[in-house]
Amino acid sequence: MFSFWLELSRGLKLSMVNARIRKTVRATQAKVGYIGPATDFNYDHQQLGTGPQTLIEIAEGRHPFCSALLNAKHPAVIVGAGIFERKDKDAIFSVVETIARHGKIIRPDWNGLNVLLLNAAQAAALDLGLVPESGKSIESAKFLYLMGADDVNLEKLPSDAFVVYQGHHGDQNVYRANVIFPAAAFSEKEGTYENTEGCTQQTLPAVPTVGDARDDWKIIRALSEVAGIQLPYDTLSAVRSRIRTIAPNLLHMDEREAAAFSFSLMPKFCQKMSLTPFGKAVENFYMTDSITRASKIMAQCSALLKK
Known part of the structure; x- marks a missing residue:
């Protein structure tokens, strides 16, 4: 305690x-x-x-x-x-x-x-290794794919950048998109979520999808086929099988994984602290x-x- x-x-x-x-x-x-x-x-x-x-x-x-x-x-x-x-x-x-x-x-x-x-889903994204290579990636982007990213600041995005928005509520960033892929909301799909404590939970649909909305993984799967780099996921179980390879903790339901935090992983830096x-x-x-x-x-x- x-x-x-x-x-x-x-x-x-x-x-x-x-x-x-x-x-x-x-x-x-x-x-x-x-x-x-x-x-x-x-x-x-x-x-x-x-x-x-x-x-x-x-x-x-x-x-x-x-x-x-x-x-x-x-x-x-x-x-x-x-x-x-x-x-x-x-x-x-x-x-x-x-x-x-x-x-x-x-x-x-x-x-x-x-x-x-x-931000929601950030813990799971970090577990999956989804981290930006550069803090200034948006400033130099020519192509930007927003997957449920409604709170990303696009003020510094180049005006000629091509933007794809995949989401469900059509929030502020949808107005900057060149292409929109309507996705199912959390209440409309079977999903895997990691909460604040690091516990993984799975949900079932509570209501049917609206209009042309599809599950996120199905949109990505269809897009990969059109792009000529077809992903080997035809079912949700196949997607979860891949998750098991990358981050097996995301398939251990209602269990808290022991943290593997280490200060030795922190990069060296030389920075002055502001007293603001x-x-x-x-x-x-x-x-x-x-x-x-x-x-x-x-x-x-x-x-x-x-x-």
Whole structure:
């Protein structure tokens, strides 16, 4: 059971994570420290600061909260994904690394370092090895394929780039697309999902597909045939067989895989840290994705939030 939490600019208050922390705090009187802008939590917590300066003080052992970290049997650190939008992200994570080492947050019998990802499906994508080769790939793109990517900033995309959009709610990026492939929503297809905890879950269709929408894998399969590089997937079981080869954990239902995190994998860097306070990763919780932005109920909740 966790005895100490350090939350770093979480921004987006995920319901499941909040519920787990609240349950732990009530059951064990665990101490919770938070670094970031003022936020309302439904459990006892202490705001330690608002930015990187507080992190440095904790890493150097000068902050009063250090004693709670060092005395905790099962310390945990939650890093908000908004950190990785900053230019000094590597420097910040280096300080987090120092805190993790000194506080024994990562050890053979325990891994308490957590990163909350901002976008749906991002955890599974990382497990599958889907990472960009360059942080500036969009700026130089001549062809861009958006697969359910509704929150990608296309401001720096060249005006002559050819864009293909594959998705279900036709959100903001669909207006930049040259070709649109309508895809089935999560409620309309059999799918495999990895949640915030790293547990894999499978779903069945709740409602029929609308119009010409198709399952994502079927669209890619048909496109590969037209392009002359036909993929060997004719059934969903064949797709999952391939997943088993690349990331077998994605087929272990409702099981949490042991983390294989290692700081030795981090690249070397030379970067100066900015002392600019951490901001909120999400300003409007009710408008965080294409589905909620298309919802009348979420629009009403959003209006109430702004009052």
